[in-house]
Amino acid sequence: MSDTATLLTRRAQLLGPNMTTFYDDPVHIVRGEGTWLWDADGNRFLDCYNNVPHVGHAHPKVVQAITDQAATLNTHTRYLHEGILDYGERLTATMGNDLDTMIMVCTGSEANDIALRMGRAVTGKTGIICTDNTYHGNTDLVSHLSAKKTPIGGAVDWVRKVPSPDAIEPLGGSHEAQAQAFADEIQTAINALEADGHGFGTLILCPFFANEGFPDLPKGFLDPTVDVVRRAGGIIIADEVQPGFGRTGRNFWGHERIGLVPDIVTMGKPMGNGHPVAAVVTRPEIMAEFRNRFGYFNTFGGNPVSAAAAMAVLDVLEEEQLVENARDTGDYALGLLGQLDHPMIADVRGAGLFLGVEFARDGNTEAAADFCAKLVDDMRHRGVLLHSVGRHYHGIKIRPPMCFDCAQADFLVETLDDALKALPV
């Protein structure tokens, strides 16, 4: 058997069915550095997809921080340690709006599981609203918000899903009308939750609507939504797992970019450059309400090594000016993508180093998921790692480590151009 076949067999036996791999020919990655990955045969891939290695694969400063702290001490927060405090104070200083208390956990799922319970604790209501094409994690509670994975036990009626902005056309091209239509959908869901006796407690959304295909939305788009939620006495969670930590180039947080002031912010994936660390940040009164009602303690949460890894990520972001790089390289790449000439390109959009190209047939009316899947596979064989995104998986998601540079953007777009020319439409 080939190496790949052997590994797939071992995976199926050990991990069970439905353990999806990327690509028709799964990649056996053995090494990473910066924006590059190498497979077991020595083939090199430009990583245009992975946001977890935020400051670059195997970044030496993050590795050193983890090593130094692991060699010194790793223990829990029943003892005093500066690590969690130094990190949390620096993290929350990026936010303002009284968002200055924090719980550190290990995964974005754990963060959202807590955030939703904070919403319940503060409002006393169980009703949750999310979009109809989202993903916020995989605990039992959070899995009820997923659009594409039916939770064990089936759907619950205290979660209501509203059409996300990508599914609401700007009426007459007006973002104001689209923003109001989105808020109206939320009002309708609030009314339904109240009528069914659950009450409305919490709206959770990714402020970049990343899984929804990150439609272009102007600053202030969520203002009518905020009004509706505030009038109903609800809480807003901004899930920053994808747009956070400068990914979109001009703002450190996705909620700043869209002009939203959330009550609770959750974060995960990029926070420790791959080390399992995540967090919930909120205002002191929400934290107090939650913590006084439930004495949350997480053994691994905020341990000195996790704090050191997360701190090193903030250091590298600053030292290497990676948010600025996301802005400049992102603008450059977006410009190049906009010059691609192909009949099925329906849209090119994004912000910073979170970009996408959408494909459709028949004059932009039929989402071309099959074409997009073939393109992603073809690009893998050309040495560029991408993946699909959006309601119909008809867009490619370009979301490389933040050290992605203009030469790499050139290589990506040239390769994409070659692939598009070679693929039957």
Added chain:
Amino acid sequence: MSDTATLLTRRAQLLGPNMTTFYDDPVHIVRGEGTWLWDADGNRFLDCYNNVPHVGHAHPKVVQAITDQAATLNTHTRYLHEGILDYGERLTATMGNDLDTMIMVCTGSEANDIALRMGRAVTGKTGIICTDNTYHGNTDLVSHLSAKKTPIGGAVDWVRKVPSPDAIEPLGGSHEAQAQAFADEIQTAINALEADGHGFGTLILCPFFANEGFPDLPKGFLDPTVDVVRRAGGIIIADEVQPGFGRTGRNFWGHERIGLVPDIVTMGKPMGNGHPVAAVVTRPEIMAEFRNRFGYFNTFGGNPVSAAAAMAVLDVLEEEQLVENARDTGDYALGLLGQLDHPMIADVRGAGLFLGVEFARDGNTEAAADFCAKLVDDMRHRGVLLHSVGRHYHGIKIRPPMCFDCAQADFLVETLDDALKALPV
């Protein structure tokens, strides 16, 4: 302000209220090595409590494994990698009974959250039974099993809590009668869940009953319980977060020790020596049922660094014969503890390096939690870190890193003897 006061103030501001620290005078730990910890003033403490640094604080082999892998590659399981496979095959080889499929996650809470959903997926029933003095984690779902922390939203009636064995006296000294009484309690809970329309799906327990004060129970104690659960078509989860990985000295798993064959095994804390890693192990048909119904994916779960950390723990356990050490040093320490002479010592018990001394007044009838708390604080000032355990927190829990040696056992028991002589009864 003193260093401690400053840190406590910063904690309160950043982390919110109800962030408990151990001891009247919280310890500011800055360094660890083996079984020793040092505070910021250079004071050394013998760590007789922490099970997370399983093979010893800052073990160089684990640190090296983490460093080497983090410097090479850290990514997720949508790509192929040997790390998770090599580890999972080795881990499941310790179990037998067809327990040979695995999901890797980041915390014991995540593991139990999945395990409970596996029980639901397989049985189609929502009812869960646990003991009335347990703790299995802190996600929304798992928090409903906690005896001492009321979940947000209050208790749910699809969780039933049975008196744990420590609360059931061996009738006429007979463990058989006690075992049957425990099984009878579970049968009563099953009947109630069925009557209330939830149905009975899953029994979850720590096979060492660690949070219940680890009462001395013979092998086979759970046989009547297993009969009752099997007759009702239920699933049994063994939560090995505390007794697993050889902690009890004569068995690698707590369920082996008590002679239980569980359907699902969960593990966490000691698995990566402090690195956030945890796992669920089960039989292939249960895994398939769960994974086919819910396409679980955990970004950090089973990443190469976590797998390397966990693998290094298994390596060190073998190379340093730490399970054998837990048996021998544990026996030695238990013998010494048994020789302590104090009117309030009600019981001395445990297995391997999981030992306890219970305190009571009035001829063993009144649990002496206050005395125990004072003793724990006093020992901290004498340089030995312990904590309390049990239904009334009237026992001290002795659960040091697995490299604890006989000289350290001597120091522990001598110090305990001094403290007991000095403390007013």
